Amino acid sequence: MIAEKLNASAKTFCRHRLLRCLHQLRLGVIHMAERNSYHVVPGDDVWKAEREGSSRASSVHDTQAAAIDAARGYLSRSGGGELNIHGKDNKIRSKDTIDPGNDPRNTPG
Structure with a gap:
């Protein structure tokens, strides 16, 4: 009772x-809570995977592909989110939603 x-x-x-x-x-x-986002940005002869809002890089890599793989791993292990890939000119050249993040569009890609 x-x-x-x-x-x-x-x-x-x-x-x-x-x-x-x-x-x-x-x-x-x-x-x-803000969306979980990572940016792959160029540095001095390196590529950095940076969490949005962080004051320093999560990891530093020799190639952009390695930095993208690292950022994808961080996002997938932390519940998904948005991956922003910058070019050498530091402008965003592509975006990708990593599962189980919420894709703002209904189209694949």
Whole structure:
């Protein structure tokens, strides 16, 4: 009987907490977590895999392909996300959504 009352109290508490969080989210008091993103960018004779918002590179590689493979691995192990690949001119030349990230488009690629 005591266990049943505690279980009912826990369900009520969780429901109220969820509703409060949803309300705060609608008001803009709290924000959804930012997307998990990595950028492959050129450096001085190297290619770097950088997490978006980080002050330093996650890893440094001799080739762009190696940096892309590393960034794909980081994203797939951390729940997926967006991979932004920059060219030598530092402009984004391609983007890829790594599973289980959320692809903003419905088309493959």
